[in-house]
Amino acid sequence: MTVLSMRQVSRDHGTGNALVHALRQVDLDVAAGEFVAVMGPSGSGKSTLLTIAGGLDTPTSGQVVVEGADLGALGPAGRSALRRRAVGYVFQDLNLIPSLTAAENVMMPRELDGVRARQARREALHALAELGVGELADRFPEEMSGGQQQRVAIARALVGDRRLVLADEPTGALDSHTGEEVMRALRARCDAGAACLMVTHESRHAAWADRVVFLRDGLLIDATPGRPGPESLLEGAS
Amino acid sequence: MSIRHGLLALLSQGPRYGYQLRAEFESSTGATWPLNIGQVYSTLARLERDELVVRAGDDGEGRFVYEITPAGEADVRRWFATPVAAADRPRDELAIKLAMAVTAPGVDVRAVVQTQRAATLRTLQDLTRLKMGAPAVPADQPDRAWRLVLESMIFQAEAEVRWLDHCEVYVARAGRPAPPAPPAGAGAAAEPAEPTEETRR
Incomplete structure (x- = not known):
């Protein structure tokens, strides 16, 4: 099942001489359970791709469908509701609120969804446990390591069964060991059914994905083949 | 070895x-x-x-x-x-190939780089899948030794990709006129369009 579908998506910035084609006619699908990494030099349009996929920016032309809903047809209020309900973001700067505990940070998006505090806390504890940081629920960000903070940030991105996870350089300044913990966590979420689109410049992290796509000058130029699914295995057998 | x-x-x-x-x-x-x-x-x-x-x-x-x-x-x-x-290590065929590619006429260096990058990424994915299958901290001694060998291959593949990225930037900066053809193997991706004048400015 396709969670994210982008069709002929283009995004221009500026006009006249300052016109830049940040994305050009990009087609990209991410299925449930699939982990897709986007690589490309700086300025190739990676981050633009991610913000458009999450409805934080709108394409100049083309169509973006998230969980069956056409973002262009929704209007700002509908987009924002879908974003809250279906999309989780993991950024390089973790954006954890320092005055809130891990559990409170993770609860916040659910409380914004209108979920009551008790229920939100229950979900937050579940999300934290799933990422192996359940015991940190009552700690403040400054009392955690970088890797632990990042896992809390991922828990916040995933709480309430958000099925599309968008990650922009999620391993940012983390060392290679901690970066790997983050990749394991994202991988586990995909294996549990989430769709994940991750921008990274580190090939060792991109390699955790099922498929790696390459962007250059706003164009998708290449991709590694996806992990063989049941259908392609059957095709091989026939 | x-x-x-x-x-x-x-x-x-x-x-x-x-x-x-x-x-x-x-x-x-x-x-x-x-x-x-x-x-x-x-x-x-x-x-x-x-x-x-x-x-x-x-x-x-x-x-x-x-x-x-x-x-x-x-x-x-x-x-x-x-x-x-x-x-003590064998000659690096890839380095030789890239050196030849930048000097030989009519070779699209970006295409050579991208073909290799996609292949190396695929190797890196295969190696990473081997690692995924195992626990984060291997239990016994031979498994730990094998993990180090695996990591060595992962770091080598990663270094190769970084070097390819570097080659691509280097070639672009050197101002060698890039042939217009898109790189081969743009399979699952969108059909690349030609870069237009506007994007070059």
Whole structure:
């Protein structure tokens, strides 16, 4: 099942001489359970791709469908509701609120969804446990390591069964060991059914994905083949 | 790849039969460099000739136990203390290919780089899948040794991708007119359009 579908998506910035084609006619699908990494030099349009996929920016032309809903047809209020309900973001700067505990940070998006505090806390504890940081629920960000903070940030991105996870350089300044913990966590979420689109410049992290796509000058130029699914295995057998 | 020193290092942990050495070597390196038993025995014969090991008895079926000598111990210590010289590694075909690509007329260097990058990424994905299947912290000694070998291959592949990225930027900056053709193998991706004048400004 396709969670994210982008069709002929283009995004221009500026006009006249300052016109830049940040994305050009990009087609990209991410299925449930699939982990897709986007690589490309700086300025190739990676981050633009991610913000458009999450409805934080709108394409100049083309169509973006998230969980069956056409973002262009929704209007700002509908987009924002879908974003809250279906999309989780993991950024390089973790954006954890320092005055809130891990559990409170993770609860916040659910409380914004209108979920009551008790229920939100229950979900937050579940999300934290799933990422192996359940015991940190009552700690403040400054009392955690970088890797632990990042896992809390991922828990916040995933709480309430958000099925599309968008990650922009999620391993940012983390060392290679901690970066790997983050990749394991994202991988586990995909294996549990989430769709994940991750921008990274580190090939060792991109390699955790099922498929790696390459962007250059706003164009998708290449991709590694996806992990063989049941259908392609059957095709091989026939 | 030094089988000789690998076997000596195993024998420095105690006497072993030839078949044991083969099994332990392979489990430590995840069968990355499979050994046949003939290689093991010919290497042991050379080590015996050089007086780095001695035969210490047999199991009654013609199989000998090998034991390291003090000279062999010294050799192993020296091996661990000495860095591997770059000249001991084989010529790098990829570096040669890229060097030729930038000088030969009519070669799309970006396409060469991208073809290799996609292939290396695929290798990196395969290696990472091997790692995914195993626990984050391997339980026993051979698994830990194998993890280090696996990581070594991952870091090498990663370095190759970084170097390819660097080559691409370098070639673009050097101002060599890039051929207009898009790189081969743009399979699952969108059909690339030609860069327009506007984007070049």
